[in-house]
Amino acid sequence: MDYLIFSLSLMMVYIGLAQLLHLQFGMAGIPNFGVVGFWGIGLYGTGVLYVQFGFPLFLAIIVASAVAAAVGYVLALLVLQRSGQAILAATLAFAAIVATLVVTEKGLTGGVQGLGTIGFPLRELDARNLVYLGLLVVIVGAMIWVSARVRDSRFGRILSAIRDNEELAASLGKDTAATKRMLFAITCGLMGVLGGLTAPLHQFLVPYLLAPSLTFAVWIALVLGGKNHNLGAMIGVFVTFGLFDILVETYAPVPAEQAILLPNLKLFCYGVLLVAIIMFRPTGLLGVDSPRSPKRPASGAGRDVSTRGAE
């Protein structure tokens, strides 16, 4: 039971990360391949502040996430106006830097030996795992709700204009570079929050957690579910992590000697799924959802006409 709650909590983190990637890539067209780096800053930042400096857990999460957001902002300043492929390579390199620094800065992070123990919050509660899972559900649910609001807002329309034709959006007087930077920094900070929230789940942090496989798992889930659909991230994580990691690995009756092959089989299936989706259904399982037309109060009608032209 505890293991199931742990898996479900981790699944919430994955959904959150995929949702943020939906904002970055699906809405604004920024191919961020450094997801694990921002998540890792949150994770290890929280761990270091909590274990080495005695910060209370939630303060540690906030500080670590602020660092993740600041790093995201600097990275955005450096490469966000370059081509998509350059952004992709730079973010991938950034994540590799984070993973390497965690190994080299042994004094802070414990290096390959690991860093622990991060205490679980709400220690006095019996059902604290379940409450924590509830907290994650609320946070991730809020992210999905806010994404839908962003999509329907003026800000969301600027983002999709940037994604589809950045020069055109800029020529209409939108500060596209600053908008993208802001979105990137905020969403990277939120990836840091999710990393910080993961720290008490693992309790003991090892550099292996920062392998790029997390980035790819999140990307696969998002592309599978539908990168331009607000619920694509959630559905994609259900189909990948939920189906393989939770259902198959926990409940499938597999003899022990074959069980070690399961993770490889899983990643093989991810590969097959990803190829099939891009070849036959490039918009993902859910396809594209169109923004809801804003409910307009009578007095706002004049303003709406003017923004219509700007879209």
Add this chain to the structure above:
Amino acid sequence: MLIVDAIFIGLLEASPLILAAMGFTLIFYLNGFMNIAYAESITFGAYFAILFNVVLGAHFYVALLPSMLLSGAMSVAVYLAIFRPALNRGVGPTEMIILSVGVSFLLRYGLILIVGPENLFLNEPSIVYMQVLGLGATNLQLVALALVFAMAGILYWMVYYTGLGEQMRGLANNRELAMASGINPHVTSMAIWFIAGCAGGMSGVFSGVFAQVTPYMGWNVILITMLVTIVAGVGSVRGAFVAAVVAGILTAFITLVTKPLYADVVLLLAFIGVLTYRGARTA
């Protein structure tokens, strides 16, 4: 002396990277997307060498050639089965990269399911330590270096001085015009994917013999290969060669002057810096 050491060590260690970067660049140039699945050309090259060298017992240098050719053939097969249909469907560059990640997973974990995740070792040809200009190296390292430079020279000559290279550059720059001039995009693309696969396979065999053969060996070098390629500029085979040599020497230099572990960090930061100032804006 430090500089000479760095150049020497850098060249020896960069030799597989040089080949990988040149092959990767060819595909990037021709089809305009970064083929992450190129990592598996490297890995499979090493595993084909295991097949010939360890399973069938051929001498290492004898195993090199068929391993390279099989890796090239696999590259063409993947192109025909997956990448060409995807390109014909008009999949965009970022989606092509994600597709290639999928292909990479499929091939790598398919390989693990068949041969298992264990690390394997090639039977090295007899190792002799030699002194070159007062620096120590093994005969194997020197042969690898010579072969890599020969292969690099052949690739360079092919791209800039042969009909095939001209056709490739024509197709990359203006596909319609190239086709109207009678270039068969089909044959040229297959030839380029074959050559790129061979280069990757050779790179894999050498990195395998210097260390060990693992299912992740290609994946581990693909990031640095990508960065080298992007920094070198889109599809410049010359640039990829120079950037790979510089990256190798820089890594060796940083390793010699600081803690070895920081070499990666400094190199990656340098790459991000280069991307910032002259990163492929038009890619």
